[in-house]
Amino acid sequence: MASVGVNDKSAPIRIEVKDLRKSFGAFAALDGVSFTVQPGELLALLGPSGSGKTTLLRAIAGLSPAEEGTIHFNDEEATTLSLRERRVGFVFQHYALFRHMTVFDNIAFGLRVRPRRERPAESEITQRARRLLEFVQLGGLEKRFPAQLSGGQRQRVALARALAIEPNLLLLDEPFGALDAKVRKELRAWLKDVHRETGLTTLFVTHDQEEALELADRVVIMRNGRIEQIGTPSEVYEEPATHFVCEFLGNVSKFDCTIRDGEAEVAGSLFPVSEDNGLNGPGVAYVRPHEFEIVIDEHGEGLPATVKSVRPFGPTVSVELELAGREGPIEIAVPRELIGLGDVQPHRTVHIRATAARIFAAG
Amino acid sequence: MQFISTSPRLANVSEPLTVRFLLLGLTLVYLLAMLVLPLGVIFVEAFRKGYETYAASLLTDDSIAAIQLTLLVTAIAVPANIIFGLAASWSIAKYQFKGKSFLITLIDLPFSVSPVVAGLIYVLMFGAQGYLGPYLQAHHIQIIFAVPGVVLATIFLTFPFVARQLIPLMQAQGNDDEEAALSLGAGGLRTFFSVTLPNVRWALLYGVLLCNARAMGEFGAVSIVSGHIRGKTNTMPLHVEILYNEYNFVAAFAVASLLAFLALVTLCLKTALEWRYSGELAVSRGH
Amino acid sequence: MSLTEHQRRPWRTPSVLPGFGVTFGFSMFWLGLIVLIPLAGIFTWAASLGFSDFFSILADPRILEALKLSFGGALIGAFVNTLVGPVVAWVLVRYEFYGRGIVDAVIDLPFALPTAVAGLALAALYAPNGWLGAPLADAGIKVIFTPLGVIIALTFIGLPFVVRTLQPVLADLEPEIEEAAATLGATRWQTIRKILLPALLPTLLTGFALAFARAVGEYGSVIFIAGNLPYKSEIAPLLIIIKLEEFNYPAATAIAAIMLVMSFLILLIVNLLQGWARRSTGYAG
DSSP states (O other), rough: OTTTOOOOOSSSEEEHHHHHHHHEEEEEEEEEEEEETTTTOOEEEEEHHHHSHHHHHHHHHHHHHOOEEEEEEEEEEEEESSSHEEEEEEEOOOOOOOOOOHHHHHHHHHTTTTTHHHHHHOOHHHHHHHHEEEEEETTTTOOOOGSSSHHHHHHHHHHHHHHTTOOEEEEEEEEEESHHHHHHHHHHHHHHHHHHOOOEEEEESOOOHHHHHHHHEEEEEEETEEEEEEEEEOOOOSSSSHHHHHHHOOOOEEEEEEETTTEEETTTEEEEEGGGSSSEEEEEEEEEEGGGEEETTSSSSSEEEEEEEEOOOSSSSEEEEEEETTTOOOEEEEHHHHHHOOOOOTOEEEEEESSSSSSEEOO | OOOOEEEGGGGGGGHHHHHHHHHHHHHHHHHHIIIIIHHHHHHHHHTTTHHHHHHHHSHHHHHHHHHHHHHHHHHHHHHHHHHHHHHHHHHHSSOOBHHHHHHHHHHHHGGSOHHHHHHHHHHHHHHHSSSSSSHHHTTHHHHOOOHHHHHHHHHHHHHHHHHHHHHHHHHOOOOOHHHHHHHHOOOHHHHHIIIIHHHHHHHHHHHHHHHHHHHHHHHHHHHHHHHHHHHTOOOOHHHHHHHHHOOOOOHHHHHHHHHHEEEEEEHHHHHHHHTTTTHHHHHHHHH | HHHHHHHHHOOOOOSSSSSHHHHHHHHHHHHIIIIIIIHHHHHHHHHHHHHHHHHHHHTOOOHOOOOOHHHHHHHHHHHHHHHHHHHHHHHHHHEEEEEEEHHHHTHHHHSSSSSHHHHHHHHHHHHSSSHHHHHHHHHTTOOOSHHHHHHHHHHHHHHHHHHHHHHHHHSSOOOHHHHHHHTTTTTHHHHIIIHHHHHHHHHHHHHHHHHHHHTTTOHHHHHHHHHHHTTOOOHHHHHHHHHHHHTTTHHHHHHHHHHHHHHHHHHHHHHHHHHOOOOOOOOOO
């Protein structure tokens, strides 16, 4: 950290959010949200639009305070602090750069507006801004105006500007939302580096599950102002806590099933059902594309299915199938070798079987 | 304390409540002194000697003649500008040609000319020593110090009102509707009256409203070309000046109150149009 | 080949819509008849005077004083409005309070009120026994028949130009800009001074220019409150009328021509400033 000279402050802070509530009219944007962010953690707030993730981020920043609940930075109550005292590095979705200032002046702004006795000397400000420019790989562009930069470059300036105030924590609202696909990928890797080098406790909001799972140490999945699940990317992916998490994280096929004596049959296989879903009753099962296998033997087990289309791109082959008695096609991913056999072709009937499933009581 | 709030989005970065109260208070006091009091004083002065004196001073022959002339001038100037505005906006907005923005600037020109200068140019043209003066005199045609001069000056100063409302709106609406109507077999005039005109009717009304208010209230230019002949070339604003200069204050304010009332009605209609058709009018007003 | 193509490129792009010839022809005819030819007349008149005549007319101290008052008063009025207008626009755009719609409509009063009526009202209001004139007189300030009265009238008519120009721009500013400044530790005052004012500068200049242009040529709302004392409270447009009444066309024309030229020069300077402000602030005006 100190070697980069970007964040010379002491250890990163822990954030503790307790029972946060906020409503806009009758709509509850935050409906009792509690969680803890560990020092130095990179946390993603993931959810569909209207789930309350941006409201939560803005509440932590102090931009729109919650009506109830507390936020602690380490052991300090943050809800009573002013924006200036919170020292939060906030990166806005559309960057909110000051258009009439050069890149350099944008970055130096946070230092220049400090009260005189806290303000660093102009030479030190210059030095710090230069260092930050190098850090975000924009050295030499300090005299440009924001309008003369690309989207990705603006994003970097916004981050450098936020880092200049030596923030306690870093908050990013949809950091890649306004960028095209290629730049998004580049900046994603870069943000990971930035986080590693600054060591700051960092929260970012996204509606893109791939982004959240790839970048974050832990993911907070939100819906209707509540937290559905908190966990590492593999936890939320492999062991989703609710229907919603299951459906929201990636591609799944949904099956209706019946739970009988703690077991349920899904797509030709029998699976145990965890006890908290009850021993008997209607259930819902979710199967991901790679959790199917194709049984080539015509008289074998499994469900008969008709191949609709085959998309042989990438390491696995994506096959779209129609099942008798089920509305809408399902998508499965199978190893490439299978195609070579020539059995998986449009209009042919194959048999499929699920190798794994997540089953919940219905309703 | 709900009396004054900011938009919820900016609540947390806005000014402290005391500053907000201060700014609002200053604004209200300033607007009251600068804008509302002048309006109020007109009506108070007009009715200072009671309703009967007010009515009597409006019902003199000269006042009635002034009202009639104002109505006549407006009845000529407004339709003239509607016809020009429609023709100009149709030819400018619906076709592509070079020099268009320059042409729009020329149409806007009368807005940046002093009313007095506007009057002067007609005197230089048609006055006794003007370019056409000798010819007009030889043929006993009087324009300056007569009604035609008043009409001309009024048309000049209200020239851009209708056109500048319609041009940006027609440009924004494009030609699709007209082309559709033509392809369905409608003729040019039919297309204009049943497609184009309904599309711009509220903007047209808005322009006519402003044009009308200005036409009835025009003073500087009319003052030069009219010659202030009582009962003949005196419009209402000119009549106000004459009465004032004769120290007939109640009558001056009585006639002024009619014009002020007209301004209030215009403001109300204008505000109503803006609320009701804000989207349509925003195109023109953002101009 | 490409050259001939270029030369043949028509002045007007062909269109299926009928009626261009008639409407365009009529518009040009009417524009020429009502606006262009009469306006051109003023310059041919002025040109026929010759330089020495022209400047000897303008050297008349009475005319010089009137021009000074018209331009000085217009500049001061526009300046006052450039100070007050942003506050009014800010309150109307940013604050929600009862009666905001009415207050917003009131801004247009100077547009809607006939100038003679406004002038009459201002004269009555600031007369020594008027609602505002009496307290001001007690304080030893005389408004009516002084340059101060002229300035007040020119401020009155200029206000809506500044407010109406600013309002849409203020409403369109992204709130995130102000939030960003706040998270970076700026106080509200610092945000206004360093972020909002530079963003509004080009628009403020536009409002200034519009208010000024209107005020220079203003006649009706000024003459009643001004009292029109030569060398003291006589404005240039009034002097044009006086010269015309004396059938002194050359003097009237010279004053009008110099007013047009000076207005044009000042607006040109404002335009250049605006271009500079827009370039250096990145904000459109």
